[in-house]
Amino acid sequence: MGLDLDKLVADAELCVRCGLCTSVCPTYQIFRSEIQGPRGRVLLYADYAQGLVPESEAKLVLEAAYDCLDCRACQSVCPNGVKPGEAALDARVALQGGRPKDRLTALALSFFYSPLLIDLANVLIVLYQRSGLQRWVRRSRLFERLGLVKLAFAESLLPERVAPALRLFGPKKLAPEGEKRGRVAFFLGCVMNLVFSEASRATVEVIRAVGYEVVIPRETTCCGAPHIEEGDLEGFERLAMRNIDHYADIDADFIVTDCAACAAELKKYARHFRNDPEYREKAERVSKRVRLFSEFLEQAGLPENIRFPFPTTHQHACHACHAQGVKEAPELILDRVADFAPLAGSTDCCGSAGVYNLTHTETSMRILEKKMARVAETGAEVLTVENPGCLLQLGLGARRFGPRVEVKHLSQVVWEGFRQATDERI
Numbered sequence: 001m002g003l004d005l006d007k008l009v010a011d012a013e014l015c016v017r018c019g020l021c022t023s024v025c026p027t028y029q030i031f032r033s034e035i036q037g038p039r040g041r042v043l044l045y046a047d048y049a050q051g052l053v054p055e056s057e058a059k060l061v062l063e064a065a066y067d068c069l070d071c072r073a074c075q076s077v078c079p080n081g082v083k084p085g086e087a088a089l090d091a092r093v094a095l096q097g098g099r100p101k102d103r104l105t106a107l108a109l110s111f112f113y114s115p116l117l118i119d120l121a122n123v124l125i126v127l128y129q130r131s132g133l134q135r136w137v138r139r140s141r142l143f144e145r146l147g148l149v150k151l152a153f154a155e156s157l158l159p160e161r162v163a164p165a166l167r168l169f170g171p172k173k174l175a176p177e178g179e180k181r182g183r184v185a186f187f188l189g190c191v192m193n194l195v196f197s198e199a200s201r202a203t204v205e206v207i208r209a210v211g212y213e214v215v216i217p218r219e220t221t222c223c224g225a226p227h228i229e230e231g232d233l234e235g236f237e238r239l240a241m242r243n244i245d246h247y248a249d250i251d252a253d254f255i256v257t258d259c260a261a262c263a264a265e266l267k268k269y270a271r272h273f274r275n276d277p278e279y280r281e282k283a284e285r286v287s288k289r290v291r292l293f294s295e296f297l298e299q300a301g302l303p304e305n306i307r308f309p310f311p312t313t314h315q316h317a318c319h320a321c322h323a324q325g326v327k328e329a330p331e332l333i334l335d336r337v338a339d340f341a342p343l344a345g346s347t348d349c350c351g352s353a354g355v356y357n358l359t360h361t362e363t364s365m366r367i368l369e370k371k372m373a374r375v376a377e378t379g380a381e382v383l384t385v386e387n388p389g390c391l392l393q394l395g396l397g398a399r400r401f402g403p404r405v406e407v408k409h410l411s412q413v414v415w416e417g418f419r420q421a422t423d424e425r426i
């Protein structure tokens with residue numbers, strides 16, 4: 001499927017230059033320049049799409065598209081339905097011909113085609129941590145001393161304890177607690193499975209505890225989010241079609257994921273394949289059953305006696321609140337199970353944004369430091385979020401800038417609340 005350049009032009013034509021979007025754009029707030037804001041970016045993409053930018057300047061357009069975090073905060077406030085975040089992805093695809101921009105990116109993206117490689121990487125991380133090697137590498141600042149600055153930064157993102165992958169070591173099926181209310185297919189995300197399996201274990205336990213049978217298909221592949229973020233339309237479609245082929249006819253009432261980016265992409269499949277005669281209906285059958293964990297749980301309901309004993313605040317993943325409009329559900333859940341302390345600016349990006357923290361580290365850290373200062377104002381001891389990239393970034397934020405909050409997935413807080421209730425019964 002090709003890219004419609006007219007879409008980039010149509011977006012710019014809808015823009016009335018009101019500037020509402022600039023007030024929420026993290027990069028505009030830092031740099032105060034139009035080219036670092038939504039309004040300027042959509043105009044630039046439209047100029048490119050109309051052939052008004054000389055080929056020699058195309059690199060600058062691509063740079064502008066990659067300077068955008070794709071957080072979509074601008075889209076949530078735009079009164080005219082302009083979509084600068086999505087336009088940044090379209091521009092990347094257009095300028096790169098739907099393929100990765102270089103060999104290194106292509107190699108990195110190829111990692112996501114193989115669930116086996118992700119599982120293997122998880123085993124290596126677990127060994128790296130449990131052998132004490134991580135402690136030594138961090139204490140000796142080995143990567144910094146070798147001049148491997150990006151690797152040192154990537155390593156610093158790792159949480160202190162990574163659990164063995166759910167795909168390799170977890171159950172394939174879980175029976176519901178009490179009377180069966182339905183069946184859920186749990187979608188294993190790549191980074192969740194790689195680094196946050198413990199959180200995904202909590203997710204499936206909660207789904208089971210509210211009366212749903214859970215199946216965890218091993219055939220799941222990456223949703224394609226990393227590929228579309230990098231302008232690799234071909235890679236995105238290849239992975240999307242594999243997931244659609246597997247999930248279209250799966251026997252499940254809902255397809256639940258605890259990764260906001262996965263939920264956003266899976267829901268997008270129907271729109272993306274709407275003109276494809278072979279995949280249109282199959283994609284619809286997938287997208288309409290997809291729920292983010294909090295969205296599912298809010299609909300399913302929670303028993304009254306669930307109680308998490310620590311003051312907790314919540315950061316909304318951009319892919320939850322801006323890309324899917326899932327905002328109330330996590331707050332309602334936390335309000336019920338914990339002493340919920342609302343976070344000012346909870347829908348502002350934390351600066352993770354796919355690999356933005358790796359490619360634009362300085363800007364990302366400025367955004368993160370501001371976020372952590374807001375977290376400190378809440379007085380919470382626990383900070384929750386529903387996306388693996390944000391979990392990595394906020395974990396680093398707590399270690400680097402403070403406060404010393406525990407960063408957890410929302411499902412872990414709910415599951416601990418369930419366990420607390422069980423202990424009280426005993």
Ligand code: SF4
Nearest residue numbers: 015016018019021078
């Ligand atoms: S809020 Fe929408 S219409 Fe207003 S300047 Fe931004 S993109 Fe244009």
Ligand code: SF4
Nearest residue numbers: 025068071072074085
């Ligand atoms: S998606 Fe985020 S970073 Fe990009 S233009 Fe919109 S608000 Fe700014």
